[in-house]
Amino acid sequence: MAERVDLAAYFERIGYAGAAQSTLEVLSGLHALHPRAIPFENLDPLRGERVRLDLDRIQQKLVTGGRGGYCFEHNTLFGAVLTELGFDVTPMLARVLWRHDGADVTAKSHLLLHIALPEGPFVADVGFGAVTLTAPLRLAADTVQPTPFEPARLIGQPVLQQGYDLEVALGSRWQKVYWFEPRPTYRIDHEMANWYTCAHPDSHFVHELNVCRIVGDVRAVLRNDRLTLRLRDGSDQRRRLASAAELAECLTGTFGINIDGMDIDALFEKVREP
Numbered sequence: 001m002a003e004r005v006d007l008a009a010y011f012e013r014i015g016y017a018g019a020a021q022s023t024l025e026v027l028s029g030l031h032a033l034h035p036r037a038i039p040f041e042n043l044d045p046l047r048g049e050r051v052r053l054d055l056d057r058i059q060q061k062l063v064t065g066g067r068g069g070y071c072f073e074h075n076t077l078f079g080a081v082l083t084e085l086g087f088d089v090t091p092m093l094a095r096v097l098w099r100h101d102g103a104d105v106t107a108k109s110h111l112l113l114h115i116a117l118p119e120g121p122f123v124a125d126v127g128f129g130a131v132t133l134t135a136p137l138r139l140a141a142d143t144v145q146p147t148p149f150e151p152a153r154l155i156g157q158p159v160l161q162q163g164y165d166l167e168v169a170l171g172s173r174w175q176k177v178y179w180f181e182p183r184p185t186y187r188i189d190h191e192m193a194n195w196y197t198c199a200h201p202d203s204h205f206v207h208e209l210n211v212c213r214i215v216g217d218v219r220a221v222l223r224n225d226r227l228t229l230r231l232r233d234g235s236d237q238r239r240r241l242a243s244a245a246e247l248a249e250c251l252t253g254t255f256g257i258n259i260d261g262m263d264i265d266a267l268f269e270k271v272r273e274p
Contacts, residue, residue, distance in 0.1 A: 003055035005080040006063065013037055013063045022086035024119050024136075031136050032148055034078060034126040039068030039213040039255045042205040045198035047267065053187075053194055055080055066258030068213070070205065072194045074127030075111045082124070088116035093189060094180035097165065098131070109193050109203075110178050111185075114139070121182070123154070123166075129212045130221045131168045131177055139164075139182065149219065149232055171234030209271040213255045220254050224271040227254070244268035 007020065014037040018029050044051050051073065052058075058077050061067045068074075079089045093108035100106055112125040121139040126132060135147040141156030141164060153174070154164040163181035167174045197203050204210075211222040219230040222241075227250060230236040241247050244265045251257045251264075 003080070005055060005077070005084050006059060007081065007084055009059070009063050010077070010081055020085055022082075022088075022117075024117055024122075026085065027082070027087065027115060027117070027122070027124065027136050030078070030081065031124055031126060032134055034074070035132045035134060036214045038062050038074065038126075039211060039257055040070060040074065040127060040129040040132060041068040041211045041255070041257060042070050042198075042209065043067075043211075043257070043259075043262070043267075044069075045203070045205045046207075046209055046270070047262070048206075051194060051198040053190060066256070068211070068255070068257060069127070070129070070197070070210075071111045071125075071127035072190055072197070075113055075125060076190070078124065078126045079113050082113070082115065090114040090116070090184045091186075091190065092180050092182060093185045093193060094166075094178035096178045097176040098128075098178065107193070107196060108185075108189075109197050110180075111190060111193070112178075112180060114182055114184075128177065129210055130219070131170075131175070132212065132214075134214065137166075144169075149214070169234075209267070211251065211255050211257070215254065222250060222255070224273050225268070226273070240273075241268075247271075 014033040016033050019026055053072055053076055058073050062069050062077055082089045092112050092114055094110040094112055095106045095108055096110050115122040115124050122136040123139055124136045134149045137145050137152055141154055144151050144153045150168040152168045157163050163179055165179050166177040197205055209224050213220050217232055221228045225241045228236050228238050247268045248264045251259050
């Protein structure tokens with residue numbers, strides 16, 4: 001039996017009360033609410049737990065379980081919601097450029113979505129952590145596109161690559177996020193990339209804590225024991241968490257994550273930086 005998404009539960013989770021239609025307005029509304037309600041987090045791989053991509057488990061975790069997840073969970077869920085609403089959705093994989101040298105060739109380890117609409121093709125992505133998009137982007141090269149947070153643009157690459165770099169504006173500078181080509185990928189591709197991301201010893205998700213959520217007019221970003229609150233103008237406020245108790249309060253209060261059953265003392269010792 002095919003997996004089905006529980007639209008009513010998802011709408012309640014993100015606080016959506018609009019139409020259930022496959023329009024650009026609906027897509028934009030869902031895209032704005034999702035990263036405010038459901039945090040990006042890698043607590044499972046960091047604690048040695050496998051991330052599973054079957055839709056029922058994702059819904060139990062992200063929708064009814066008070067947790068968040070990373071790109072494969074967020075965009076699998078978001079893609080299922082959009083498909084249920086009648087959108088034409090095609091998953092794609094990207095090579096992450098964020099925090100990498102420009103000469104690095106990275107694995108295709110990030111999931112995003114192509115959405116075909118009467119207004120043209122769009123890209124949707126509710127699961128990239130520190131710079132998760134807050135609006136869908138038109139699949140159009142070399143045009144600055146406003147979003148509720150950072151302006152974004154897709155830079156067309158040479159013919160042999162046939163793809164795009166996503167860049168976001170952080171203050172006065174443009175930062176590369178990932179490269180993708182508009183080609184469909186499949187569940188087995190996602191399973192392979194997800195296994196690397198959550199289990200391979202070279203994956204930073206098994207070594208570093210990464211938690212992100214939009215809270216009001218702020219992007220809250222927790223990397224290990226360092227909390228950054230980044231404002232829309234690119235300025236930020238930073239502090240270090242001093243104890244397991246502060247980490248627990250940050251996870252539950254700032255990010256709204258259910259930490260029941262987690263050993264926060266052990267987690268803090270793992271992520272505390274010198």
